[in-house]
Amino acid sequence: MPNPDASPYDALLLVSFGGPEAPDEVVPFLENVTRGRGIPRQRLEAVGEHYFLLGGRSPINDLNRDLMAAIEADLRAAGIDLPVYWGNRNWDPYLRDTLAQMAADGVTRAACFVTSTYSSWSSCRQYRENLYDAVDGLEGAPALDKLRHYFNHPGFLEPMVDATLAALADLPEDVRAGAHLAFVTHSIPETMSETSGPDGGAYVDQHLSAAEEVARQVAETTGIAHPWRLVYCSRSGSPETPWLEPDVNDHLRSLHEDGAPAVVLVPSGFVSDHMEVVYDLDTEALATARDLGLPARRAATAGTDPRFVAMVRDLLLERAAAERGEAVVRNAVGRLGASWDRCPVGCCANPRADRPALCGERGDA
Secondary structure, rough: OOOOOOOOOOOOEEEEEOOOHHHHHHHHHHHHHHHHOOOOOHHEEEHHHHHHOOOOOOOHHHHHHHHHHHHHHHHHOOOOOOOEEEEOOOOEEEHHHHHHHHHHOOOEEEEEEEOOOOOOOOHHHHHHHHHHHHHHHOOOOOOEEOOOOOOHHHHHHHHHHHHEEEHHOOOHHHHHHOOEEEEEEOOOOOHOOOOOOOOOOOOHHHHHHHHHHHHHHHHHHHHOOOEEEEEEOOOOOOOOOEOOEHHHHHHHHHHHHHHOOOOOOOOOOOOOOOOHOOOOHHHHHHHHHHOOOOOOOOOOOOOHHHHHHHHHHHHHHHHHHHHHOOOOOOOOOOOOOOOOOOOOOOOOOOOOOOOOOOOOOOOOO
């Protein structure tokens, strides 16, 4: 039987956010993240304390190393001879350096898997702008195609279902049946949410679709329709700017006031246990629950779950077949279908200024 065909691609590029790996890197990293936003250094140093509580480093780079190794092993096992590269938006290894290495290695066309699955400027288009910057003026730069959003791919949702079931099972038996599910994602400004996707509102709608499907599958397994809500963490920026709410800590207080017996925090907006999970949820939110006397558990993220890793291969082969002009069956569950291969013109507009971006329909800015 022939090996799966990944042509026209001769490499896979893992694209992620990046994070500091030593205490003296924390503030410079935060300066990279917030450049152009006028945030004072004093505020950055305050945020940096979150990292210092965890040893002065973010877990994200180690998590990406693990994911990269798992993807490489999965591709080899499937008979796909394709090198895997990794580049970050905000810290070493930077995308520009990685793309330069890919060019030096003779890579001509690469598929890009981004560790962010929902539509918005900060979670999609900004990465496309970063990819444009990384290849702009780079001699021999490979052509790049971003793999589609995977918020409703079974390889992302099935690990979330199992993690939610495991967290429910870990609750005390007398509160388990009445436990609420809080699906948690990164908050963004309301204006950014309203312009997300090609028609607006995609960020929230995609999260709701994922949560609906997980809650449905959990109910099928347990026989209990647990109440649930989409909530947010990691709000930043000016207090005068409206961001998506409720904050997860406010939601926990509301649950306690309403007499909820327990809660499971499901980090549905994240693919691994990076800072928003280990600080905002494991540190802050679980402390809030303890202070309230509200039994709470946090469900695991997909990480290197074999189903999530195999999903990367599925998306790669799906897109490769589409680029060869073949008919493809796109794996997606829930009320929303599989997302587009190329972002439509004007999708997820930059809130500050129009900037060129790769991986969109022809004519996109």
